[in-house]
Amino acid sequence: MRRDGGETGLVLDSHPLAVRAALRRLLDAPPLDGLDEEARWRAELVLAEVLNNVVVHGQPRGRIVVRLRLEGEALAFRISDQGLPLPGGRLPKGVLQAPDTLSEGGFGWPLIRALASDLEYRRAEGVNHLSFRIGPACPGPEPPRRDGLRQAAAGKAGVVAAALGNPFQAP
Amino acid sequence: MLEAEQKGEALVVRVLADRIDAAVAAEFKERMRDLGGGSGDRVIVDLSRVEFLDSSGLGAMVAVMKLLAPERRLELAGLTPGVLKLFRLTRMDGVFILHPTVPTDPQDAA
Numbered sequence: 705m706r707r708d709g710g711e712t713g714l715v716l717d718s719h720p721l722a723v724r725a726a727l728r729r730l731l732d733a734p735p736l737d738g739l740d741e742e743a744r745w746r747a748e749l750v751l752a753e754v755l756n757n758v759v760v761h762g763q764p765r766g767r768i769v770v771r772l773r774l775e776g777e778a779l780a781f782r783i784s785d786q787g788l789p790l791p792g793g794r795l796p797k798g799v800l801q802a803p804d805t806l807s808e809g810g811f812g813w814p815l816i817r818a819l820a821s822d823l824e825y826r827r828a829e830g831v832n833h834l835s836f837r838i839g840p841a842c843p844g845p846e847p848p849r850r851d852g853l854r855q856a857a858a859g860k861a862g863v864v865a866a867a868l869g870n871p872f873q874a875p
Numbered sequence: 876m877l878e879a880e881q882k883g884e885a886l887v888v889r890v891l892a893d894r895i896d897a898a899v900a901a902e903f904k905e906r907m908r909d910l911g912g913g914s915g916d917r918v919i920v921d922l923s924r925v926e927f928l929d930s931s932g933l934g935a936m937v938a939v940m941k942l943l944a945p946e947r948r949l950e951l952a953g954l955t956p957g958v959l960k961l962f963r964l965t966r967m968d969g970v971f972i973l974h975p976t977v978p979t980d981p982q983d984a985a
Contacts, residue, residue, distance in 0.1 A: 720898035745957040752929045756897040803966045808937045811930035811965050818964055845964055 705729055711773045716755075718764045718787070723755040726770065735774045746819045747779060747838045753812040754783055754834060762787025762832065778821075778839040789827045800848040818845040877906045884915035887977055890925050895932030903932070907939045916947050921977050923953030928961055940971065952977040 706713040712733065716726040727748055730736055736747055751770070758768055764787030771782040790796065798813030817823065820836040821843050827833070876899070878889045888910060895903055907920075920936075922928075928936075940949040952974040954962065962968040 720896070724894065724896060724898050741956070745960065748927065749929060749957070749961070752896060752927075756929065756931065760897065800965060803970045806937055806941060806970065808934040808941075809930075811933055815930055815961070815964060845966075848966060 705733060707734075711771055714770045715767045716770070717767055718759045718762075718785070720756060720759055723752065723759060726755065727751055730770070730772070735772070735779065739779075743779075743838065743840070746842060750816050750820045750836065750838060751781070753816050754781075754836075757812055758783070758785045758787055758832070764788075775837070778837040780822075780837050781820075781835060783832075783834045785832050786830055787832060789832060790825060793827055795823055795825045799846050802848045814846060818843060876902060877910065879910050881915065883980070885917040885919050885978075886910065886915060887919045887921060889921040889923075893924055894927045895925055895935065896927065896929045897931040900931035900935040904935045904938050904942075907935075908942055911942060911947075917950060918943055918947050919950045919952055919974070919977055921952050922958060923955065923976070925958055926955055928958045930965075933961060933965060933967060936971070937967070948972065950974060 712730070712735070714726055714730060716722045730751065731744060731748055736744060739747065755768060755770070758764060762785055764785040766786045768783065768785045773780050796813040798815075798817040800814040801807045801810050816836070819842045820838055822835070822837045824835045825833065876890065876892050878891055880887050880889075888907070890903075892899060892903075910918075920939075925932075936949075936951070943949050950972040953976050954973060959968070959973075962971070962973070
């Protein structure tokens with residue numbers, strides 16, 4: 705791990721155990737070690753989802769680079785890898801499936817979108833660049849989808865927001 | 876990774892790992908499948924030692940629920956704060972039966 709002018713950088717192999725080790729190192733060092741438990745949990749979960757997506761779906765040649773810096777009250781992350789591009793060359797919408805469909809997957813992007821803000825993705829010269837912020841407040845969950853139609857679930861999202869004790873906005 | 880004990884009609888499975896993430900989700904599912912042959916109709920998974928669970932772990936939990944159904948029900952106990960938040964955010968808290976702790980007498984606590 706490298707610290708340089710307020711930026712922390714970490715390079716990891718494309719493997720779930722390397723992701724786990726990288727999370728531990730990042731969370732135990734500044735600036736993540738100084739955050740409250742809620743923000744640390746959000747940072748850890750979003751990083752786990754993003755990095756495991758890269759490992760499992762991107763299957764990159766070479767290593768994954770994580771950079772982060774504190775910008776005001778928000779943590780700004782930049783992740784780059786030389787794996788496959790995201791499908792369609794853009795960020796997935798990340799809409800949650802209705803819980804009773806008992807889907808075993810599809811949780812990752814809804815979680816990323818609910819907990820991180822300012823998500824940006826670009827592909828340049830064979831490299832994926834993903835950036836996002838973890839701020840004091842987070843965007844909150846999207847309503848779930850059933851058969852391709854969004855339910856009018858603003859009330860339910862409000863319940864989730866209350867459960868999390870966070871200043872979530874209704875979608 | 877798992878420690879199982881038959882208590883009356885319930886199989887209580889304690890997860891000994893502190894994380895259920897992409898590195899171990901498949902193994903968790905396999906171990907749970909191996910345990911699936913016990914008697915009784917309830918399976919209670921004690922998650923009180925699990926500090927971190929991600930979408931892979933959640934997916935494994937759904938898979939185990941589907942493996943056990945319809946004969947056996949999957950119940951989860953002792954969710955730590957981050958794990959509980961994940962269940963709430965994905966609204967899977969309405970799909971699983973959640974207990975604050977493992978019921979002391981599982982036979983009475985359905």
